[in-house]
Amino acid sequence: VCVASTVVSKAEDRGADLADFPAGPRATEIADHLGDITGEEKDPRFAQAVLEESTEVLIDAPFLLTETRFGHITVNAGIDRSNVPERDLLLLPRRPAESAARIREGLPGNPPVVLTDTSGRPFRHGQRGVAIGWAGMPASRDWRGERDRAGRKLGVTVQSVVDELAGAANLIMGEGSGGTPAALVRDWAFGEHEGSDEMFRPVESDYVRQALRGWSL
Numbered sequence: 426v427c428v429a430s431t432v433v434s435k436a437e438d439r440g441a442d443l444a445d446f447p448a449g450p451r452a453t454e455i456a457d458h459l460g461d462i463t464g465e466e467k468d469p470r471f472a473q474a475v476l477e478e479s480t481e482v483l484i485d486a487p488f489l490l491t492e493t494r495f496g497h498i499t500v501n502a503g504i505d506r507s508n509v510p511e512r513d514l515l516l517l518p519r520r521p522a523e524s525a526a527r528i529r530e531g532l533p534g535n536p537p538v539v540l541t542d543t544s545g546r547p548f549r550h551g552q553r554g555v556a557i558g559w560a561g562m563p564a565s566r567d568w569r570g571e572r573d574r575a576g577r578k579l580g581v582t583v584q585s586v587v588d589e590l591a592g593a594a595n596l597i598m599g600e601g602s603g604g605t606p607a608a609l610v611r612d613w614a615f616g617e618h619e620g621s622d623e624m625f626r627p628v629e630s631d632y633v634r635q636a637l638r639g640w641s642l
Contacts, residue, residue, distance in 0.1 A: 427594030428528060430542040430557055431508060432606040433518050440512035446473040455485050462487050471504075471514075478502035478516055483637040490637070495521060496625040497557050498634070499544050507601070517542065521558020529560045537561035541591040543600065547633075554595025556587035556624070564624040587624065 434440075448456070448469035455476075456469035472489065476482070479491035479502045491502045503517040518524045521540045529538040540558040545551075556564070568582040594608035628634065 426528070426532065426536050426607055426609055427539045427541050427554075427590060427598075428525075428607045429598055429605075430503075430517055430521065430540050431505065431515065433521075433524050433528075433540055434505075434515050435509075437518055437524065439516040439518060440509055441474065441514045441516055443468060443470040443474070443513045446470045446477065448473045449476075452476055455489065458486050459488070471501075474504055474514060474516075475502045478504060483634060484640055493517060494519070495557070497521075497542075499542070503542055503544075503557070517557065522560060523558075525558045526560040535561065539587050539590055539594070541594055541598070543595065552600075554588075554591040554593075554598075556591040559587045562586070585624070 446452075452473035452475075453469040455472045456467040459467045459472075475489050475491060478493060480494055481492040482489060483492065483498065484490035489501050490498065491500075492498050493502050497503065497517075505515040506513070509515040518540065525538040525540050529535050532538070538560050539556050539562075541554045542557045543552045544555045546553065564585070564587045566584040566586050568579045568584060571579050573579060590610055590613075594610065597608040598605040626634075
């Protein structure tokens with residue numbers, strides 16, 4: 426079962442208002458810098474919200490690219506400003522893997538659960554669904570050591586199963602005014618696994634992260 430993180434955030438009372446985030450010096454500096462670059466006034470309180478939801482800022486201009494507290498790297502710490510008419514902001518779930526586990530426990534048969542969010546991708550236009558938390562299945566399938574159709578042994582390929590499921594589910598759940606909060610995936614065999622750490626690259630081998638650190642316009 427793939428579940429949109431938006432509905433989980435609402436269920437976990439992750440709505441917030443800009444007034445909840447008085448801007449500090451760093452947030453004010455970021456907002457002023459972004460405003461100078463884009464020609465549009467930026468609210469420093471939003472920058473403060475992003476900072477408080479992040480453990481690291483990788484890029485601070487022309488947009489904020491940060492690492493969330495649970496290890497996901499995304500623009501603006503994944504904070505949403507759409508489909509929350511009663512509040513200014515909607516924050517991502519605090520611990521998506523735990524959220525997925527709770528949902529799984531409450532479903533008949535305890536099927537694997539994937540929490541999805543929409544994220545941009547480097548080098549390509551457009552956004553797609555990605556997994557930010559899951560329970561009851563492996564995050565990836567390791568093909569290394571198996572042989573291709575020509576008999577050659579695979580040495581690199583690790584398939585991101587949860588992201589591929591999230592992307593497919595996002596086509597059904599939709600964007601914008603799309604209001605489908607979950608999608609059911611049928612006829613897929615899962616191995617048993619709990620956790621989310623294996624999806625995120627270790628910092629020491631994440632060369633893109635290392636290159637981005639400190640980069641700014």
